[in-house]
Amino acid sequence: MVKSFSLALAVLVAGFSGAGYAQDKPTLTAYTYDGFAAEWGPGPLLKAGFEATCNCTLNWVAADSSIGTLRRVQLEGATTEADVLVGLDTAIAGEARATGLFADHGLTLTGLDLPEDWSDSQFVPFDYSHFAFMHDTDTMPVPPKNFEELISLPEDVKIVIQDPRSATPGLGLLLWVKAAYGDRAPEIWAGLKPHILTITREWSESYSLFLEGEADMVLSYTTSPAYHIFDEDDHTIKAALFNEGHFPQIEVAGILKSSDQPELAAQFLAYLASPEGQKAIPTTNWMFPVVDLGADLDPSFADLPQPTKTLTLSEEDIIANSGAWIDEMLAAVQ
CATH class of the missing domain: 3.40.190.10 (Periplasmic binding protein-like II)
Structure with a gap:
């Protein structure tokens, strides 16, 4: 009886406040390339993992390529719906930086495992x-x-x-x-x-x-x-x-200055580079993680x-x- 009453009360409350709650739940929009957002890519796993920590909705918007994502935000400028861009790399990061569209991420990144030292204030690495x-x-x-x-x-x-x-x-x-x-x-x-x-x-x-x-x-x-x-x-x-x-190739993510969710965007970038987020990368994007996953790195990478x-x-x-x-x-x- 108590269990049934609790369930009925929850449904009743949802009926009065569910719409307002959904509206209050923030949405983070991330532009990326199509393979990243595809059902076999890391996008769905990262979405599920991040949403479990943020009480938010992560919305992927895919372009045909990472260069295509940059061109899209260049065309849209300050009116872009994107909060973050995921999938640029170090070869085009300089061009992206020069647009002036990206904000400092404000994160302290430690424990990174990359082919080179990392000290970029705007872009966060997530694979290489x-x-x-x-x-x-x-x-x-x-x-x-x-x-x-x-x-x-x-x-x-x-x-x-x-x-x-x-x-x-x-x-x-x-x-x-x-x-x-x-x-x-x-x-x-x-x-x-x-x-x-x-x-x-x-x-x-x-x-x-x-x-x-x-x-x-x-x-x-x-x-x-x-x-x-x-x-x-x-x-x-x-x-x-x-x-x-x-x-x-070191792939990176950055926050758009025009984002109305800068704190949530920074939270996502921190998650993306964390060991938990990095577990989604190797066997979906077929790249090395940027942190040492130890035994969590699939054996298929071990002897490459x-x-x-x-x-x-x-x-x-x-x-x-x-x-x-x-x-x-x-x-x-x-």
């Missing part, structure tokens, strides 16, 4: 990997050890890469070549031209061509083999490690070979020169 070319050991048991060896292979060895204007991996490759070869970059691009099967708009198009056997190698990440190990028990897809080093050398370029250098570097690359390969 290094760019690399995938190969199938059944068809290419011995991959090239650097770009010059790749160039020297027979011209019927084909690679698939992404457009640096629309896909962050494509931009990452551009920066990788520039960081490794400097002024020799046009020479490397010209050497790669005969091997390029196609340049796709997005990563997924490239990777599909590789998996379908249309190309021998595809630009992806050193963590990509973890997916095949975890989901397919396939150990034949490997990342070719280059001895000149690899360029990293990783670069011994990480290449970098300064944010200032990227902002000042990326446009010219893209023109340089396109002139060499088209």
Whole structure:
């Protein structure tokens, strides 16, 4: 009886106040790329985990790419509905910062495990990997050890890469070549031209061509083999490690200055970088977490070979020169 009375009272109270309560429950709107928000991506897990702590609603709004999310908030400006942007990376963070649309997050980030030190006042990291070319050991048991060896292979060895204007991996490759070869970059691009099967708009198009056997190698990440190990028990897809080093991708999230929920936005970014939030990342976004998860990191990541050398370029250098570097690359390969 007591239990039934309590339930009836709860329903009665909800009838009078439920609408007002729902209106008082804040909503945090996060722009991200489509793979992140997809049902198989980390978005749903992060939504459930964060909503359990915040008494709020987390609303994902997806664009076709991380560059697309930035372009959207640039177009919308101060009128954007976004409170946070999730999925930029360090290659475009400088451009995002220069828009003046992002606020300081105000968080003290400790215990981060990244390829480089982190001290950014506006962007919070949430995953990372290094760019690399995938190969199938059944068809290419011995991959090239650097770009010059790749160039020297027979011209019927084909690679698939992404457009640096629309896909962050494509931009990452551009920066990788520039960081490794400097002024020799046009020479490397010209050497790669005969091997390029196609340049796709997005990563997924490239990777599909590789998996379908249309190309021998595809630009992806050193963590990509973890997916095949975890989901397919396939150990034949490997990342070719280059001895000149690899360029990293560190994905980040930032708070929009125009947000009417800045404290909730900061709370979400703190959750995203926390061990609890980070558990959602590896086997959904197929990247390394930014904190040491210990035994909570899936074994599929345990023995992945990783670069011994990480290449970098300064944010200032990227902002000042990326446009010219893209023109340089396109002139060499088209």
